[in-house]
Amino acid sequence: MDSRSDEDDVRVRASRHGSRPRTRTRPAHDEAVPGLVIAVDRGRMTVRVEGPDGAPVDVTTMRARELGKHGVVVGDRVRVVGDTTGRTDSLARIVTIADRVTSLRRTADDTDPTERIVVANADLLVVVTSVADPDPALGFLDRCLVAAYAGGLAPLLCLTKTDLASPQPLLDRYAGLEVQAVPMSREASLDDLLEHLRDRMSVLVGQSGVGKSTLVNRLVPDAFRATGDVSKIGKGRHTSSSVVLLDLPGGGTVIDTPGIRSLGLAHVTPSDVLAAFDDLAEAAVDCPPLCGHTAVDPGCALDAWAAGGPPARRERLASFRRLIAAVGQLGPGH
Numbered sequence: 001m002d003s004r005s006d007e008d009d010v011r012v013r014a015s016r017h018g019s020r021p022r023t024r025t026r027p028a029h030d031e032a033v034p035g036l037v038i039a040v041d042r043g044r045m046t047v048r049v050e051g052p053d054g055a056p057v058d059v060t061t062m063r064a065r066e067l068g069k070h071g072v073v074v075g076d077r078v079r080v081v082g083d084t085t086g087r088t089d090s091l092a093r094i095v096t097i098a099d100r101v102t103s104l105r106r107t108a109d110d111t112d113p114t115e116r117i118v119v120a121n122a123d124l125l126v127v128v129t130s131v132a133d134p135d136p137a138l139g140f141l142d143r144c145l146v147a148a149y150a151g152g153l154a155p156l157l158c159l160t161k162t163d164l165a166s167p168q169p170l171l172d173r174y175a176g177l178e179v180q181a182v183p184m185s186r187e188a189s190l191d192d193l194l195e196h197l198r199d200r201m202s203v204l205v206g207q208s209g210v211g212k213s214t215l216v217n218r219l220v221p222d223a224f225r226a227t228g229d230v231s232k233i234g235k236g237r238h239t240s241s242s243v244v245l246l247d248l249p250g251g252g253t254v255i256d257t258p259g260i261r262s263l264g265l266a267h268v269t270p271s272d273v274l275a276a277f278d279d280l281a282e283a284a285v286d287c288p289p290l291c292g293h294t295a296v297d298p299g300c301a302l303d304a305w306a307a308g309g310p311p312a313r314r315e316r317l318a319s320f321r322r323l324i325a326a327v328g329q330l331g332p333g334h
């Protein structure tokens with residue numbers, strides 16, 4: 001099958017209702033081009049493919065009808081048919097989505113179990129939190145860690161505004177879980193953080209005002225993320241609410257998530273979190289069926305594990321239990 005005919009079928013037709021590709025033939029999947037979804041905006045996905053000369057080309061795409069309800073998110077590895085030249089006004093189609101290695105998921109809130117995937121295949125979840133102004137939102141922090149562990153991402157705390165206060169209390173809070181952390185301020189070197197980000201795909205999350213945009217603009221100087229300072233000088237804000245992937249000059253990519261201010265966790269169980277900690281997961285094989293692994297779960301094997309080892313184990317278990325307790329829906333039986 002010739003993919004040329006296919007390409008013609010997916011040309012954008014300007015219409016009030018948007019464009020609809022009409023295909024009478026099945027797409028030539030064997031000629032589909034692999035690519036990475038770098039942005040999603042109202043049904044249009046920007047997919048980065050390799051151009052004829054090896055340089056990356058960004059192609060505007062939509063989902064092929066045959067994908068059914070399968071959503072496409074930033075970070076998805078996909079295959080694309082149609083016009084992949086990157087020409088303006090061209091529209092290619094995503095025909096396959098690769099299985100996701102990791103997935104950062106959220107629910108609208110803790111009672112709505114409808115899962116939404118925020119980002120696929122990211123290696124690292126960078127939780128940006130200021131040590132002051134605003135004070136750290138501990139509940140949000142815990143929830144981010146839970147979402148990371150449950151989704152298969154390694155968490156990294158980026159503790160900003162260390163010119164205002166010490167990051168030590170936060171470092172202490174998560175020491176038992178051995179969460180990696182990087183102190184940061186506007187004036188501080190980016191080297192430590194860049195070391196963590198190198199050659200990885202990282203997602204940045206943070207609540208309003210923590211300095212995430214300031215950080216992204218330093219990491220990716222041509223990103224132009226709107227910062228709080230802009231509004232102060234009256235220029236208005238042009239904060240994009242869409243998730244977008246940005247290349248780091250030194251290698252690796254960061255995905256900014258400006259619209260994400262909360263992470264509902266109705267889809268997460270204590271076992272999902274437990275699985276991220278090898279030692280705890282191993283000890284929990286002796287737990288009763290459906291054990292919730294909290295301090296009030298009768299016969300939870302984690303108690304015996306903690307009691308039978310060095311004090312660090314008790315610290316670790318307490319940290320783990322604080323984490324799962326922070327998630328409203330989690331409890332015995334999950």
Ligand SMILES: Nc1nc2c(ncn2[C@@H]2O[C@H](COP(=O)(O)OP(=O)(O)OP(=O)(O)O)[C@@H](O)[C@H]2O)c(=O)[nH]1
Binds near residue numbers: 160207208228
């Ligand atoms: N003291 C101090 N202030 C900072 C630092 N980094 C950023 N700020 C200030 O904190 C405020 C918020 O910074 P932003 O980068 O806009 O924060 P944000 O997390 O992107 O917040 P939104 O724009 O609401 O998404 C601004 O006034 C920044 O100038 C820092 O290291 N130290």
Ligand SMILES: [Zn+2]
Binds near residue numbers: 284293294299
């Ligand atoms: Zn247990």
